[in-house]
Amino acid sequence: MRIKNFFIPIVALFVSATALADSQATLLSPQEEAKLGQRFLASISAHYEFVDYPYIVQYINDLGTYIGRQVEVPYFPLEFYVIKDSTINAFAAPAGHVFFFSGLIIIMDNVDEFASVLAHELGHVSARHLAAKIERSQKISLATMAGILAGILIGGEAAGALITGSMAAGIQAELGYSRDDERHADQLGLKYTYLSGFDPEGMVTTLQKMQRESWYGGQGIPSYLLTHPGAAERMANIEAMSRGHKMTPEPDETKKLRLRFPIFHTMVVALCDDKEAATRVFKKILQIDPKSSMAHYGLALILQREGNIHEALSHFSAALRENPGSIPILFSMGKAYQTIGEYQKSVSILKKARKLSPKDTNILYLLALSFQNLEQYGQASKIYEKLAFLPAVDDRVYYNLGLVYGRQGKLARAHYYLGIYFTKLRSREKALFHFEKAKELAQSDPALRQRIDKALMGLKPL
Numbered sequence: 001m002r003i004k005n006f007f008i009p010i011v012a013l014f015v016s017a018t019a020l021a022d023s024q025a026t027l028l029s030p031q032e033e034a035k036l037g038q039r040f041l042a043s044i045s046a047h048y049e050f051v052d053y054p055y056i057v058q059y060i061n062d063l064g065t066y067i068g069r070q071v072e073v074p075y076f077p078l079e080f081y082v083i084k085d086s087t088i089n090a091f092a093a094p095a096g097h098v099f100f101f102s103g104l105i106i107i108m109d110n111v112d113e114f115a116s117v118l119a120h121e122l123g124h125v126s127a128r129h130l131a132a133k134i135e136r137s138q139k140i141s142l143a144t145m146a147g148i149l150a151g152i153l154i155g156g157e158a159a160g161a162l163i164t165g166s167m168a169a170g171i172q173a174e175l176g177y178s179r180d181d182e183r184h185a186d187q188l189g190l191k192y193t194y195l196s197g198f199d200p201e202g203m204v205t206t207l208q209k210m211q212r213e214s215w216y217g218g219q220g221i222p223s224y225l226l227t228h229p230g231a232a233e234r235m236a237n238i239e240a241m242s243r244g245h246k247m248t249p250e251p252d253e254t255k256k257l258r259l260r261f262p263i264f265h266t267m268v269v270a271l272c273d274d275k276e277a278a279t280r281v282f283k284k285i286l287q288i289d290p291k292s293s294m295a296h297y298g299l300a301l302i303l304q305r306e307g308n309i310h311e312a313l314s315h316f317s318a319a320l321r322e323n324p325g326s327i328p329i330l331f332s333m334g335k336a337y338q339t340i341g342e343y344q345k346s347v348s349i350l351k352k353a354r355k356l357s358p359k360d361t362n363i364l365y366l367l368a369l370s371f372q373n374l375e376q377y378g379q380a381s382k383i384y385e386k387l388a389f390l391p392a393v394d395d396r397v398y399y400n401l402g403l404v405y406g407r408q409g410k411l412a413r414a415h416y417y418l419g420i421y422f423t424k425l426r427s428r429e430k431a432l433f434h435f436e437k438a439k440e441l442a443q444s445d446p447a448l449r450q451r452i453d454k455a456l457m458g459l460k461p462l
Contacts, residue, residue, distance in 0.1 A: 030075045030095075033128070037076070037095025044083075044099065051082040051102065053271055054362040055328040059264040060118075063111070063257050064098060067119050070192040071126045078125070080118075084272045088213050090117055092124035102272035107209050111261035112202030116193050120203065123188030129181040183237065190241050197254035203238050263328055266294045270301035278302055293322035297329055304332065309340050327357050334366050338373070346370040361390055365397065377404040388417075395424045402434075412441035416452055423459060431459055 051057070064080040076096030086103040093099065098121045108114050124130070186203070193200040250258075269278050279302055285295035300315035316333040323329060330353035337346035350367040357363060368383035384401045387393055402418035405411070419434035435456050442448045 033130070034076060034095045036130075037093060037097050040093045040095075041097055044093070049084045051084050051268070051272060053267060055331070056082055056264060056267050056271070059257075059260055060100065062260075063115060064118055064122070066253055066257065067115060067192050067196045067198075068122055070119075070195045071122060073126070075128065076125070078122070082268065082272070086273075088210055090121055092121040092130075094130045096125050098122065098125065102268050104206075104210075105265065105268045106273055107213065108206065108265065110202065111258045112193075112199040113206045114202070114261065115196065115198040115257075116189065116200050116203035117206055119192040119196070119198075119200075120185050120189030122192055123185030124181065126188055127181070127184055129185070186238055187241065190238060194248070197248060197250045200238065207238075262294055263297065263326065266298045267301065267328065270298040271305065275302055275305065291318075291322055293319045293326070293329075296322075297326075297332070300336075301332065304336055304339075309336050312336055325356055327353055327360060327363065330356075331360075331362055331366065334363075334370070338366065338370060341373075343370045343373045347374070361387060361393075365394065368400070372400060372404055375407070377407045380404045381408070395421060398424065412438050412445060412448055414438075415441065416448065416455070419452075419455060423455070428459060432456075435459065 060080040060082055064078055068074070068078045078096045078098065081097070081099045082105065083099055083101050085101045087101040088103045088107060090098070090100045090104055098118065100118075104117070105114065189203065190200045193203070269281065273281075278298065282295040282298040282302070285292050286299075289295070296315045296319035300312040300319060303309075303312035303315065313333065313336050316329060316336060319329050320326070320333065330349055334346045334350040334353065337343070337349065347367065347370045350363055350370060353360065353363045354367060364383050364387055368380045368387070371377075371380035371383070381401060381404045384397050384404065387397045388401065398417045398421035402414045402416075402421060405417065406414035415434040415438035419431045419438060422428075422431035422434060435452055439449060439452045439456070442452060
């Protein structure tokens with residue numbers, strides 16, 4: 001597990017250095033950095049588990065996009081991720097990719113802490129610190145690069161010795177720049193926090209917690225791998241800078257994000273923390289406040305993780321009584337009913353959620369799936385069709401459209417959507433089979449034939 005603490009600065013340096021195609025000491029262009037960002041994302045994805053629970057992903061991106069409006073020159077679209085890992089850290093990767101470890105989110109108490117750290121990371125993105133570091137990384141030798149690559153590819157405890165031996169000189173030489181970058185990001189982050197209506201004191205309290213957790217300066221992390229200035233120095237600098245700012249009236253969007261933070265935090269604790277530790281936290285809250293909606297919801301999510309659905313439903317119901325308009329609770333409860341095959345109850349719950357949030361794609365998908373399981377294929381296909389025209393549609397929507405149209409005997413449409421599904425999977429032969437079959441069956445439907453022909457034209461050899 002300790003090796004994970006080494007990994008982030010190593011990968012950041014690795015992807016920066018490997019982007020060098022020649023010896024020109026120029027700042028990386030935004031286009032080059034965008035390509036670098038994709039490579040970085042692929043590297044992180046191979047080593048860590050991203051949290052994909054929809055309302056966790058939605059909240060961090062809503063908060064990040066909102067604060068990101070303050071960035072002076074938006075070079076890249078911003079993307080935010082939660083990594084399921086107890087490490088207490090966050091970092092900005094090339095091209096606007098920002099990552100939070102769940103361990104850091106768990107120790108936070110309010111949205112101001114979360115927003116302040118997120119704004120700090122956006123300071124790195126805005127200043128393009130990694131792009132600038134690439135220019136300075138040309139001094140890194142091939143031997144050092146080989147050590148980085150070996151450490152990443154081998155992984156595990158064996159990589160620790162390789163990384164320590166081959167990386168020490170290279171990273172130590174770069175340390176001064178990194179400390180300057182962190183101070184600059186603190187300045188920008190403070191500005192973005194204020195302009196977004198959050199309290200930058202949250203950065204100070206977060207640093208105090210990180211200091212208590214012994215994140216700075218010890219416990220297995222060599223000093224030359226530390227990229228942040230000392231916590232005491234940063235807290236003093238942030239407090240000094242804060243004196244020159246005045247808090248403005250809190251915007252409505254800030255108020256909404258503040259109200260949503262407790263349930264976001266509850267989901268992260270319940271789904272990412274150690275189950276026994278999280279259970280103790282929520283049970284302790286219930287001893288003080290037996291009606292706590294968040295504690296009941298947290299316990300329900302943990303029980304759902306364990307497969308104890310009936311007991312989870314009891315806590316979901318208790319949470320919903322205190323917070324009847326909560327979309328995440330309604331979603332979780334609808335999903336729980338689906339898991340045990342009680343699809344009619346799932347439909348009932350999800351219809352309530354749909355009235356409260358008609359455009360919520362997570363609710364719509366679950367509702368369509370419940371109708372599908374109830375063999376109400378007409379209802380299901382209407383919702384899936386709506387989802388198919390929304391951005392960032394889940395590939396499973398096309399697959400399920402193929403199934404429900406097949407059940408209704410609408411075989412041309414069934415094959416058409418299965419063709420789209422296999423196109424998304426880059427399975428050309430299967431996609432071609434379904435499109436050709438759809439075209440054969442769609443003789444009396446000119447509009448569908450036109451869509452099929454367009455799909456066939458776009459089906460290039462892979």
